[in-house]
Amino acid sequence: MSDSNETVIALLGQPNSGKSTLFNALTGMKQHVGNWPGKTVEKKEGNFEHNGRKYLVADLPGTYSLSANSDEEMITRDYIASGKADVVCILADSSQLERSLYMLADYAGITVPCFLVLNMSDVAKEQGKSVDAGELEKKLGIPVVSFSAPDTKSYDIFYKTLERAADQKTVLDPKNLEKRYESIDNYDRIRTLIPDNVIPGYSKTWLAAKAVEGDAPVIAKIRAAVSGENAKAFDEAVSATGKGVVVSGQCKFEWIDELLSGTVNKKASSVSLGKFDRLITHHIWGKPVVVLIVILGLIASFIPALPLMGVGQLVAKIPDPLNEAMLSAGCPAFIAALVCDVFLRSVSFIVQMLGFVFGVTLVFGLLEEIGVMARISYVFDNTMARFGLQGKSVMPFLISFGCTMGGAAGTRVIDNWGQKVLTIALAWAVPCGAAWAVIPMLSTLFFGAWMPVIIAVILIVMILHMWITAKVFGGSLVKNTDRYGMIMELPPYHKPKWGALFRYVFGRTKDTFVRALKVVLIVALAFWLLSYTSTGDITASILYKVGHFIEPVTKFFGMGWQTFMAFIASSLGKEGALGVLSTIFTGSGTISVGSVVGGAAAENINELLVANVPKPEALALIFAMTFNMPCIVALAATYQETHSAKWTARIALYYTGVALVIAGIAYRIGLLIW
């Protein structure tokens, strides 16, 4: 590609350092694109002429450093070692020199001529930063140019610097960095054992630093060049370096800081948290504030839910007149009951429930969009430590607020099996999207304006439940030493993208509608068939007989047999409970189809429930459903993620038992209140 008249320039820099912009500006249309030999990494070369001099430009892959962590890094340093480049143009982002000069620091010790381009000087200027390129030149011993690659009018200074570096063959002075390397254990010992010219263009300083860092290809090359006692001494020195990569990196950053001291002026910035961040990270007020936000969010969810609830209640008024009309038109009672009792009453519940799905998704989607959800997850992340979990467990928990199955799938990021199982076990305690639709609706139905209080208590019980569950299962699943800290970069607060938010909300509402329609209709139909008798004598139905048989036990947990059936159905899916409730209740506490077939006037299902389920029993049902097994699909997902039938069964039985215990407690507290 190159001929002897061409000066070959290699562009070296980290990703986003402006390498491609510079390459395109220099070469224009004179580019050749292919792959590096034997690799799928793109190779770009191009030509240009300036002042009658021909140049060939090689755009090396953008890499963080010259370590051997990737194909791109290996290609880059092999190209430099090949001797093809006459001069290396090292790019750094002027707006963040503290980090972007790391490539220059990693280059120090390579003897191929080079110069430094401080790109994006316009961005740095906007940030109030100014860089003294002359002072940097003195410290580095190579030409330094500050300019902005997209500004095509500023290239004269770039060309002059390039010519200077190419003509004078300027080599980066690594002296000050080497002094720092000398403080690293075994660095001097390794350096003295390295023979000359192990890799052309790479000094002993550079090779010794890489050996300290544990760079396998460099160690292998040095090892191949030494023998006898030196080889043994080299192996011992390398194996004794331990955390060499950290210490070496620290040396490079200290060298960068020293370089920038006195050469970069910028406005002093102090680290501080915003008012809201200070509040939610407060060790006393943080959690109460976050819980308050969640409660206010749920109350706010009620507002957009109201119109759909109204529609659902309107649908609930259709079955009675329609049933009468169908019967008077000669329609068989069985068909009329099927349409009115099963289908329409189920649809009524589903539409009311969808209002909450819409509201909850909108409000919490908005909190996420503006950056508040990340803060909430941070606050609860520290709570994870008390559960013996990794900080990242917070994300499966948050996902579980939408879907426990998704939460179980989200635990795949947890490498430790015990922590993964414990995270899933605790995620089951988090009320899922279906619960957030069914529970507020039933709470509003039975307790009216007290709904927010019920929700607040559910959240408190959830945390308590998770804490107890962590104690119960944690001992056998997680060791204290398994816990590591976590760093979070919180997103900045910003305005929501309303279009995207509403697309998400409508999508979730539609998905929930389809799922709920299936679950509720199937469960309602199954329970309706179990309660159906041709004579209208409800006591002859299978459901009644089974229900009365188990009622002495269910009463202990605060539930009559009808609400207990709803609890059982909620194991399949929370919406399933609605199917049961909409099917089996009637004004007299018997079963609706019997009344309808018998010609009795059926009331609105909401009124029927309020009239026939005492408040303590309703409270027991709400808590039992909330903390019951999430759904049958979550059970399957738990098995798929844990690969343990034993732990899946253990968790399922535990949750069923705990839900009944919580229901019993809620019932007795309810008796004290009402």
Next chain:
Amino acid sequence: MEELIRLLKDGKSRTLEMLAMDLGTPIEKVKRDIEFLEHAGIIKKIEFAETCSPGHSCDGCTGCGTGDKACAGCMPEGGFKNMGTMWEVK
């Protein structure tokens, strides 16, 4: 940087701002160290599952069981995109 690693291993979680305050350094330097440690393989960025559960099957979902993009039932589309960035010690 060793002090930063020690803090990361103490079992507590911190934001970048809190780390900067604990270490008494500018936040730019904390970001720089985090980037370095990530490239050195000492810490890793957490990539949350965006694939469906193995064996799980939803109607109309092409991702289920294939390791492709998750369906809305497993990971709500558009959801949890603005949750910041998390790293953990390897």
